[in-house]
Amino acid sequence: MDASELDDLVAWWETANYLTVAQIYLQENPLLREPLAPAHIKPRLLGHWGTSPGLNLVYAQLNRLIRRTDAAVLNITGPGHGGPAIVANTYMEGTWSEVYPEVGRDLDGLRRLVRQFSTPGGIPSHVSVPVPGSIHEGGELGYALVHAFGAAFDNPDLIVACTVGDGEAETGPLEGSWKGVRFLDPRRDGAVLPILHLNENKISGPTVLGRVPDEEVHALLRAHGWAPAEVAGDDPREVHALFASALDAAYDEIRAIQQVARAGAHAGGRSGSGLPRWPAIVLRTPKGWSGPKVVDGKPVEGTFRAHQVPLPNVRENPEHLAQLEAWMRGYRPQARFDEHGRLIPELAALSPRGDRRLGSTPYANGGRLLRDLDLPDYGRYAVDVPGPAATRAESTRRLGELLRDLYARTETTRDFRLFCPDETNSNRLGAVFEVSERELEEARPEDEKIGPGGRVMEVLSEHLCQGWLEGYLLTGRHGMFATYEAFAMVSASMAIQHTKWLEGARRLAWRAPVSSLNVLLTSTCWRNDHNGFSHQGPGLIDTMISMSGDVVRVYLPPDANCLLSVADHCLRSRDYVNLIVIDKQPQLQYLGLDAARAHCAAGAGTWGWAGTEGGAADGAREPDVVLACIGDVPSLETVAAAWLLRRHVPELRVRVVNVVDLLALTPPPLHPHSMSDERFVELFGTEVDVVTAFHGYARALHQVLHGRPNAARFHVHGFNEQGTTTTPFDMVVLNEMSRYHLVLDALRRARRVPAGAAALERLCATQLTRHRAYVREHLEDMPEIRDWVWSD
Template identity: 55%
Template structure:
């Protein structure tokens, strides 16, 4: 493969490049050793089968490219005193990143049993992809990592999220050619339209093309180069290409390209910060073409390996059982000349150590990659000052998220100087009634505005792009580097980031068990435009299942809140913005709805997470005949309306109303930190009375959370039944049988002893359902008695 790039400048130091090559060889040696060895880590004796792991797990193919880039970035950091972190999109390059952090010394500082000596080397190679060891990806256990990489597609979004509001930071982001085929990565290229060079850091994309994925050619590696460069320029970048396989030539060529890119980044920053230039720059990037499995075995068992898909994972599949493979493995490892790279004590030689940056300039020790070290709490306004007056429960109406918008506006204002809070939304900020925040900030936008555009500015703190993946990736990168944020979305479309939530939950689960990883701000979701008020958009927008997905995650990590009105939403939001190391999901409607609790009562109710609403209950003088429970704003309204219907017809009926804000309170205390004990649960729900539970989402989730409870056999849950269309708000409730009429009928059917009147009342309620259907299909709106209902 020929090497092609611009001529290298004359000032590149040959000795410096020699150190780069030594460092790279050492990293490659350690990477291959991690994949294969469990003994004899420095080949101080001939390699024997028992030195090789019985199960070979790992990926070699992308690794030498990642170590090549890391070595050159270290040279640049030392020369320029850069504040830089390294984001590795190719998750399968884990051994290379671990090797780099060990060579820098950070790994041994954090894990003393993996120090820079022979016992430490023994542990380093043995632990990789080994029981009781470490994963094969750049996971939370890896110093310097903020992108696990096991699920491809998010590296660019994470990198840009890290760069926002970090004006001195440069994020080197390696994009793998397989990763580059994913939708999230394709959208992530557009992040440069939101990066303000005057206030934000810089992202240097490094597109690593080694030609293959697991078994197929990589698209971007195979299209004609002029087409690739046109694509990247169309995204707004100015790419430089470095291509080849001769290490001596490649080192010099890449160093020249990297210096040119960093010079251009300096120029862009200077013009924005000192000359007042306000424009969207064309940011530089590098396309690096290298053979897959570079420097590894060339031919194995008569088949070409280096430069082909066969190098993706384990180039030599059976060195324990095949003497030829064992010989090739030893020849491969010795080709790096480890005797030149490590001292007799097992430490890197002085020339290698001299390439490492010092202290926190090491990418593996940069505090931005351990964001809790930099995290500062938000200056929050008193949410009570935003509370709405509620003279009597249900007597007034309000829009919960609209009021929350005012609270978030004040959060932005109070933290303007700290520049550590942003809102992320896929084009739904105003739709979800959070428009008040635009009084404190604008939407981030680096392009030229057109007349009539609404609140666009380079320094805007509302991040809107019609890609849920990009919004979530930005927010994750922002949180992982020590800041705070909130993601608002239509409820149904939160599913688009299901897999991203998976990865973040796994990250939090592991990182909370690492003493050196400091807590980060929680990932906060606000889901509105929810299932019960997507009557105008129809079935495609009606799905409350994101909650079910979240509840599958570790109990220590996830929290789900269903505030029934404005003041409870304010209390929940305040709590979530103060929390650490959680994934908080808040579901709240944006449409006008009844208000039940004054702000002080709301705080008490949210602190408890669940409670009896005495003002709505009729069981004060004895045990209840029935418990009506509710979770969610619309189910709460329908439950109260059912209580209203029943108390007028059966004044002697003793009903208890239990409202649930914190969904995880329903779970057993042995299963979730917020869970109720059996005694607490029984006190609320009884041990033998029917419980009619009106729930916001899919009803079986409530059964999952409560299946161990004493009274589970008497629990009857109503929720979303996958029935939906474009219709009226109340008709959505009727279609899924969470409405007041169905609830009242259920109570009549479940409570014995209501007497002869029960049959007549039941018939009347069934008649109301028929009347409703006739009315909505004739008039296109809900019955006046439903539309105008108020609790009284």
């Protein structure tokens, strides 16, 4: 790199630094065309300066790499609060003004640019959905590198540069993310280039890796399979020259690994395990590099004081104001912009062109690349249901067969993957292994269904599975995350952040819709025959129903055919987070294929075959009691309760309602799926009590129903935090959701006391007593429970 090219890199970097500082501080006078005055300063100073100079360096260097190689590069920013840096660069390259034409490339546009940052009606302080070129919500740290791997899978031409801050490197998800290199196939995947940015400080103290000696940081990365190169210093020209050299070498090594692998030969640069050592860069620069060195007699540059706003009182303190003006003029804005406020041509020429720009790459707006998923007809996997509640099947196994054929149909397009924490077989989805192996680059001869190039992604980390899928979706592909229900809470915060991302994207016309995040929760709280209390927790339902109704959907299909219908719908949908909850164990089947289609399309319906309301002539009167069920095990217990009522108190008018789409119960207009008041009354009446068996916590259903007329008449039996390693029926007994508890509640809530009610109450009490003794003696449920099926 000659001196002229180095001058250009430093000039771009200084200009980006200037615009970063301007966004944090200024509301007027964006190019300092007049002396800086307190009136030019924002009333509230928000933003993060400390990490921004390093991010500006990385952006400038990636621009150079793209111009030199014409590579497709996606830039992911882990230190997400360095938002003003990425905004500055996307403005300089022209993408920001293309996406937001009101922020033009002139003096008025610069004024709008600085005023919009962290102000009402403007943009957030961190890298987030309004920022072109981003697929990563930077507010919550930990997910940058896992998203980078998700983006690289099945994108063979893509290089994902991921800056990891040393604060973020302290988080659990990020620490686990380094292992992603073991799942990267150089033949068919793109490459991930981590840039570990160590500036030693976070908001109020030192970082762990920032204080660790170089050799220990390098040893950590080497142990994970990386080949790190060090770039360190505080002289801009020297650091830029070193980084350019390291980046060129990393690019050459990436292409060499891929070329050798794609030619079918052994790759060079192998680790002791036989894998290629992918390059990584460790960048050490001072916190707040090139900013104020001392403020009020205290050191700032290189310390935690540079993390956010290094000069906090510029409106009130003339000395701080003078320091700010000197700092900003040191970047020479008068030499970087012309008289109209436009970036000078020499600097503008340093940006790549068109969609090669980091802010304009379609990989960061994955809906532009998204193709419809080639789904098979789900009717081919339907369960034959000659009569309701008379046959059993493992519902998720049928879904596994559908996913198997989906894998086969996408072998060429490679735009679908299943992600699961070592539980694909356990969750009865193992049919996918008939056509695809688990991906792991370190396969051995004795392994089963494991090998390089597999597209079933298993790793014992919910964060990695969900994060990989999010990166995969946001770059234009499709997928599903299947996990044990209780442990989905490990990545619940990640799901919240993705939901917020989608909600924000919906408000941006330039963000093309992406495939939905589909989460299958199985091995549920009601079926833990060999697991304990730790495996019992339906809390993700509570978490997700609190999020935006425009984005979140929660489905609880009662059987296999309903599951197939729901899964088909979810896999075709865009811009949602779809939660699908159903257990993997053999369960009774209720609806044939056509009935399941209609039932799922409606979201809820009356199961007339289970109730005792009588014929159409009686339909005008409300029933004596409604039994409602939401979820597979609740449906079983409700149908069994209805059967007991039919047999013992046949004159009692009982209506059975099954709900598949949980949020259809919310009052309009809170959710797009909210059923009308008329439909709600048609199902549940107006005054009659509703004894409800619900898969999750009762409070969650009460939250959903809040606002419906007379919602207090819903009496919810749900998961009550009672559990252990026990039988399936003992679980519903412990939580008072058994058929006997539902019958007792129905008799208590019914409008009238039917003949035979007392005898039925005694029967229920006797059966509960028998059950407790039986399971402790025989270690399984009573035969009349275990083998129960519907009979007229």
